[in-house]
Amino acid sequence: MNQNPTASNGANGTKVTVTLLGTGDAFASFGRSQAGYLIDAPAGRILMEAGPGLMQALKGGGISTDSFDLLLISHLHGDHFGGLPFLILDYMWETRRKKALTIAGPAKLEERTWTLVRTMFPHFELDQIKHKLKFVVLEPGSSTRLGKFKVSAIRSPHTKPDISLSLRVDGGGKSIVFSGDSGWNDELVDFSEGADLFLCECTYFESAHLKFHLNYPLLAANRDKFKVRRMVLTHLGREVLSREDEIALEMGYDGMKIKI
Structure with a gap:
């Protein structure tokens, strides 16, 4: 059962909208786009995750690639950061960035990004865009002030030796947590x-x-442990989507807008 309750705006009346650009797994199960989330708050706009279908999701939704100044990446699997070369390509040839873009995520994100860009577009001169991109390492167990937002991270049990992260964004009196890819933790x-x-x-x-x-039986059995105002399932795989009528927790979908 796919529930969609109306969320209140909170005591301070600040409105934050989260758009789910991609809610599919690495296999794009059931045709869903891979990871991407857009956070719109009075303090600014954040893009979280950059799956391979990022550009289609942004431009299909009329969202300028120059409209966010912070990009968060949870880990270095292709379905979560594989769209970065196309975003960088757009900045080089189509949408000239007016301000620097901060790209924050786990260690090796900067190195892997440029390796991926050079592999996909080997003869491009990258110096023209590098100065517009600022990479920041998010250390597990720490909080970092990025613009008007506080971004916190813990390590998720997903990748070794590479570090994968769960992320928390606090700003404007609202908190958004993203599990990233994670086993039970x-x-x-x-x-x-x-x-x-x-x-x-x-x-x-x-x-x-x-x-x-994470899997649905485990989450359903432990839902009461999560003291959150609203929980929405994402990164949905074939096994879950093919049994949607058995799902009692709220499921996200591509293009879904959540107001908090």
Whole structure:
């Protein structure tokens, strides 16, 4: 059952809108786009994740690639940062950035991004765009002030030796938590406490033995542990989407807008 309750705006009346650009897994199950989330707040606009279909999602939705000054990446799998070369290409040839873009994520993000760009577009002169992109490393267990937002991170049990992150964005009196890709993690329960919105991955249903992703039976059994105002499932895989009539938790969908 796909629920969509109306969320209140909170005591301070500040309105924040989160647009789910892509809610699919790495396989784009059921034709869903891969990871992408847009946070619109009075303090600014944040793009979180940059899956391979990022440019189609942005331009299909009439969203300028120059309209956000902060981009958050949870980890270095292609379905979460593989759209960066096309975004950078756009900045070089189509949409000239007026201000610098901060790209924040785990260690090695900058190195892997430029390796990917050079692999896909080997003869481009990148010096013209490099000065417009500022990479920031988000350390697990730390909080970083980026513009008017506080971004916190913990390590998720998903990748080794590379670091993958769960992210929390606080700004304008609102809190948004994104699990990233993650196996079960008791720390995530504490990390998400009090969030206005918790975007939680739910890739599997039958394959509960896979410990590097969250699955629906586990989340359903432990939903009450998450003290959040609203929880929306994302990064949805074939097993979950094919059994949608059995899902009692709210599921996201591409293009969904959530007001908090």
